[in-house]
Amino acid sequence: MKKFYLLAFLLPALPMMAQAKLGLNDRVRLGEMISAARAANGTSGALEPRVSMFARVADDSALDAMRAAGAEIEQREGDIVILSAPLSKAEAVASANGVVTASLSKQLRVYDWSNPLGTDLSRQAIGLDAVKSAAAPLPAAYAGEGVILGVIDAGIDVHHVNFKDEQGNYRVKRAFKHAAMGNSSVTLSADTPEKIAKFTTDNSSMTHGTHVMGIAAGSFKASDPGAPDFRGAASGAEIAVSCGVSDTKHLIKGARLIADYAKAENKPCVINISMGNNFGPHDGTDEFPAALANIIADGDAVICVASGNEGAEKAFAYADFADGNTTWKSFICPTAYTSAVWEGIPLYPQAIGTMEVWSEDATPFSLSFDVIDRSTGTTVATYTIPQDGSGAMSSTDALSVKVDELVDDNEAFNKIYYRSYVLGEGGVYAANNRYHADVNVRLEATSEADFQRYVTALRIEGQPGQKVYVYGQAINSAFTFALQSLGAPGFYESTGDGSINSIAASEGVISVGSFVTHNFDPAIYKAYEIGTTSPTSSWGHGPGGKFYPQIMAPGTLIISSMSSDYVAGPSYDAENDIKYYSHTAADGKTYHWTPMSGTSMASPYMSGVAAMWLSANPQLTAAEILSVAQETATAPTATKANDGAAGGVHAFRGLCKVLGLSGIGNVNADRTAPLSIVPLGGNRYQVQAPQSSGVTVRVASIQGAEVYKASVSGQLLDADLSALAPGVYVMSAADGVLSKSRKIIIK
Numbered sequence: 001m002k003k004f005y006l007l008a009f010l011l012p013a014l015p016m017m018a019q020a021k022l023g024l025n026d027r028v029r030l031g032e033m034i035s036a037a038r039a040a041n042g043t044s045g046a047l048e049p050r051v052s053m054f055a056r057v058a059d060d061s062a063l064d065a066m067r068a069a070g071a072e073i074e075q076r077e078g079d080i081v082i083l084s085a086p087l088s089k090a091e092a093v094a095s096a097n098g099v100v101t102a103s104l105s106k107q108l109r110v111y112d113w114s115n116p117l118g119t120d121l122s123r124q125a126i127g128l129d130a131v132k133s134a135a136a137p138l139p140a141a142y143a144g145e146g147v148i149l150g151v152i153d154a155g156i157d158v159h160h161v162n163f164k165d166e167q168g169n170y171r172v173k174r175a176f177k178h179a180a181m182g183n184s185s186v187t188l189s190a191d192t193p194e195k196i197a198k199f200t201t202d203n204s205s206m207t208h209g210t211h212v213m214g215i216a217a218g219s220f221k222a223s224d225p226g227a228p229d230f231r232g233a234a235s236g237a238e239i240a241v242s243c244g245v246s247d248t249k250h251l252i253k254g255a256r257l258i259a260d261y262a263k264a265e266n267k268p269c270v271i272n273i274s275m276g277n278n279f280g281p282h283d284g285t286d287e288f289p290a291a292l293a294n295i296i297a298d299g300d301a302v303i304c305v306a307s308g309n310e311g312a313e314k315a316f317a318y319a320d321f322a323d324g325n326t327t328w329k330s331f332i333c334p335t336a337y338t339s340a341v342w343e344g345i346p347l348y349p350q351a352i353g354t355m356e357v358w359s360e361d362a363t364p365f366s367l368s369f370d371v372i373d374r375s376t377g378t379t380v381a382t383y384t385i386p387q388d389g390s391g392a393m394s395s396t397d398a399l400s401v402k403v404d405e406l407v408d409d410n411e412a413f414n415k416i417y418y419r420s421y422v423l424g425e426g427g428v429y430a431a432n433n434r435y436h437a438d439v440n441v442r443l444e445a446t447s448e449a450d451f452q453r454y455v456t457a458l459r460i461e462g463q464p465g466q467k468v469y470v471y472g473q474a475i476n477s478a479f480t481f482a483l484q485s486l487g488a489p490g491f492y493e494s495t496g497d498g499s500i501n502s503i504a505a506s507e508g509v510i511s512v513g514s515f516v517t518h519n520f521d522p523a524i525y526k527a528y529e530i531g532t533t534s535p536t537s538s539w540g541h542g543p544g545g546k547f548y549p550q551i552m553a554p555g556t557l558i559i560s561s562m563s564s565d566y567v568a569g570p571s572y573d574a575e576n577d578i579k580y581y582s583h584t585a586a587d588g589k590t591y592h593w594t595p596m597s598g599t600s601m602a603s604p605y606m607s608g609v610a611a612m613w614l615s616a617n618p619q620l621t622a623a624e625i626l627s628v629a630q631e632t633a634t635a636p637t638a639t640k641a642n643d644g645a646a647g648g649v650h651a652f653r654g655l656c657k658v659l660g661l662s663g664i665g666n667v668n669a670d671r672t673a674p675l676s677i678v679p680l681g682g683n684r685y686q687v688q689a690p691q692s693s694g695v696t697v698r699v700a701s702i703q704g705a706e707v708y709k710a711s712v713s714g715q716l717l718d719a720d721l722s723a724l725a726p727g728v729y730v731m732s733a734a735d736g737v738l739s740k741s742r743k744i745i746i747k
Contacts, residue, residue, distance in 0.1 A: 019095040020055075024390060024425035024438035025354045025473070026104045027091075034087050049183045050084045052105035052249040053093065054287030056431060057081055062098025069093045075253055078294035080287050082249050084184065101431045103287055105249040108275040109477045110154060110208045110600055120228070120595070122554030125517035126605070126634075127652025128233055131612065135652070137661045139742040144217065144234025144611035145728075146618065146701075148173075150258035150271035150301070151213045151604070152242045152251055155206025157563035158190075158199050161583065161591045162210075162218040162230075163239060170196045171219060171239050174261050176254055177202050178244035185245050187253065202243035204569035207562050209243055211596050212274050214561035216604035217611070220591075222583055230559055230581070230593055233608025233651060236615070238267070246275060248288040255292060259300035266705060268614040269301040272607035274600035276308055276501030278316075278471050281358050283543050285432040289506035296508035302614070302622040304607040306599035307513040307549035308501035308538030311642045314482035315355065315472025316498035318541045321462045328460045328468065329491045330483040331372075332441060337478035342444075347418060348451035350443040351481035354473045357460065359435040360543045362428050365468055366461040367437045369393060369422040371413060375453055377488070381412040385424030385437060394421035416454045418446045434543070441481070457491070458483065469541070471498050495641060500540035500548040501599075510610070510626050511548050513537040513644045514555025514602040515636065520595070528556055531637030537599055539642035549644040551629045552636075553609075555602030562592040609651045613658045617741050618700060618730065620658065628654045660740035675740045677733055683724070683746050685731065687717040692735035699724070699731050699744075721746055 022030065030051065037049050055066065056079055063073055063081065070089035075082040079100075085093045094102035123129050134141040158172040165171055175190040177199070190199040202209075217239050218232035240261055242254025255271055262269030280286035284293055296303055310316070319328040332351045339349045359365055364387045371381040383393035395414050413420075423440040439458075445451035462468055472479060485491040504511030514534040519525055527535045534556050540548050559580050566572055567579075581593040610625045620628075632654045633647035660675060675695075676688040689695040695717050699708035707724060710717060717733075724746045732741040 020099040020102050020430070022091060022094045022102055022104065024423070025356070025440055028354070028423075028440050029104060030087065030090055037087060048086045048088060051087055051090050052082070052084050052247065053090060053102060054105065054248070054291065055081045055083060055094070055102045056100040056287050056290070058098045058100055062096060065096035065098050066093050069096045075256065077252065077256070077291040080291040080294065082252060082291070101287060101429065105247045106277050106279050106288070108246045108248065108251060108277055109474065110206075110275055119518060119520070120557065120559040121518040122558055122605070123229065125554060126609070126648065127650050129229070130652040131655055132231065137656065138659070142612050142615045142655060144237030144608065145615045146267055147234065147237045147611040147614045148240055148258070148262035148265060148267050148269045149217045149234050149237040149607065149611045150240045150242070150255070150262070150269060151209060151216060152254045152258070152271060152273050153209030153212050153275065154243055154246050155201065155203045155563050155566060156209035156213065156241050156243045157201050157561075157565050158196055158241060160210055160214075160561050160564060161585055162214045162220040162561040165219065169193065171217070172196055172241060173238045174240040174258070175199045176242045176257050178242070178250040178253065180245055185250070187257075201563060201565040204563075204565040205571035207566040207594070208274070208600065209241070210563035210566070211560040211594065212272065212600055212604045213239065213241070214593075215558060215601055216272055216608040218561055220583070228559070228581065230561075232560075233605060234270075234611035237611045251275065252288065252291045255295050255301065255303070259295055263300055268618050270607050270611045270614065271301045271303045272604045273303065273503060274306040274603045276306060276503045278308070278310070278473055278499070278502055279356070280502045281356075281429065281432060281434060281436065282469065282471065282498070282500065282502050282505045282540065283432055283434075284505045284507045285429075286502075289503055290431075292503065292509065293507040296506070296622060299621075302510070302610050302625060303506075303508070304510045304512055304603050304610060305503045305506070306501060306603040307504050307511050307644070308499055309536045309598045310479070310499035311496045311538045312536050313472070313479050313496060313499060314484055314494040315479045316496055316540070317470040317483055317492065317494045318497035319460060319462065319468040319470070321464055321466045321468070324464065326462050326464060326466075328462070329457050330494065331455045331457045331486050331488070331491060332443070333455065333482045333484045333486070335479055335482050338480045341475045341478060341480055346444050348445035348448055350445055350451060350455070352442050353475055353480045354441075355439045356471045356473070357437045357439065358469045358471070359462070360467040362433050362435050363463055363466055364426065364435045365463070365466065367424060367426065367439070368459040368461075370457045370459055371416060372455055372457055373453060374455060374486075380416075380454070381410055383422060385426055387426045389427075390423070390425035392421050392423040395419060416445060416450045418444050420444050422456065455486070467543070469498050471502075496539065497641070498540040499538040501538060504548050505542055508622050510606060510622060510629070511550045512599060512603040512606045513539065513549035513552045513642065514597075514599045515552040515648045516556045517554040518557060520557050529638065533636055533640045533643050534597070535642075537642050539644055547645045550626055551606060551633065551646050552644055552648040553602035553605035554648070555599050555605075556597045557595050558597065558601040559593050559595050560601070562594040564589070564591060567592055606649055609649055609654065612651060613655060616655060616658050616730065616743075617732065628657050632657050659742065675733055675735055677731060677740060677742050679744075683720065683722045685719045685721065685744070687719065687733040689715045689733070689735040695733055695735045697731065697733050699729050701727070701729060
């Protein structure tokens, strides 16, 4: 019988003093990597592969301890360190003195899917067309001028006409590509127009990043009569991109590179991330989200993150034991993808994959696996994992692993399942003092009859008032098990609660879900009702009463730019890939636009709108941008469980609030006399505050540098700005209750 060496050599006995270690599912993955490396290299003496890791450190001395254990330190964000280590030394690095928590770098997924033709009304729905036409009461159009808009993605074509200005110059000013180089990676950088011209796409089999970037910052407007306007929200922003290897390590590296570039340019920065995964506690305390939060906390960037497209999946659950019931049970069932990702030729695959179960605090719960005979409703085998340690129920020889307790050769389990196991580990996570359990399952029935008759259930028993969160993980972007009730009494059906992208819980990020602004074909997309949340949009409760996503944006059937490298590449399907609109430029090259859907499309809308608002007020913080978005949001036309914490972003109303204009989206609109900025001619302005006892005026360059400030205790302030150099500025006035801003031109 074939043996599966998943965790061999990876679970040494813990010393008397507690040390950090990789989580169970990370150790499973590490074991698979070691086995694969040995199978590939044998005794050839080939260079040992390295693995990328995150670590939270108590102090600087931990850096030397990790280096001594074999680590190479690559980046640091506060107390979070990004490093690499040889496979065989990864656990030693994780347990080095001074390391508080450690984890492997995780692969990220993009959040999109393709769809058929129709008319894209998303820009009209959020008032973007009104902003671009400078509709009243706006003093001018705003399009992200003076802001760096960063895009971290895959399948990016920086040469698309959508990212050039009217003179044909590149609007992409920085491009970073992380390329795999044997056992490591190298970051290629383009920082001049000449280098941008030579910059090749990171992935010709994808167009995701090109589509995302077009929504956020595309600037091409066709001159053809009646041609649609596909310009992005921040069509005047400068663009910086990070692409290539798409794991958590390189995402953090790209975010830091973009943020540092914007800081060097002294310009506000917005970064869009339409990628993610479902690993971790979803409270921002694990290493990867914490590193991202450090970049935000430094004031270096506003970061918008797609909420995910797993809202309709059934691999997630939220158990609130507030009603007196302290038991939650659900069957672990196969999906359409279960057998597709299985190694070898499976017999009758029932489930494969990993999940994480988290309490809201240090209060433990009991986690058990029950094999149930569906014909009688009786439990024929059961296993409860230790609350502080690891254990497994395994069929013969399926699992070669050192664990605290191993129920092997269970007669009933062996009869029903072949080369199968249920594996778990419980304990308190040091970073947040929350109890959690890692779960790893592999269930393959020995016959079709057993496949139909027996099913394994996940059983959680908690305390009254306890809240427990279940997060499933995808394999190769596919969910290979579902949590279902199968109609059995006392069993629960997953609601998708917890499907939220774990990055969305990073402190300070703006998490973005998707709502429907139009529907190309209601006969096909019956669940996509205009004005409601997209049914696939991810959502979830978080600890401390938080609810995600924080804001919604158009994400269904959005038209945007299509990578020319993808169109010319081997993955392009001429019959099924849609060229919605094409434009042939003066150089004879033809560019294309295509429809795509997902929160991947919603997040760049919010990113572009944030950049637009920053061009009106460069001093806005991420928290203020989110507050404006929520206060001026459009409520959904019908309530759904995945609506998130607020409605849909409205670019025009939000901009009016940012500028303090005549009560549109302005909570202080009940004042009878507004705050006004009146041009007097000759670079002179008068600020009028009829109901105020004092007013302050500031003038900033379009890059955000303050160049003028004045205050008076009365209701009028005259500002002579003749001493300023000619150019475009932002003038802001505030009286302690109202504020108002407008662009001005000094001649």
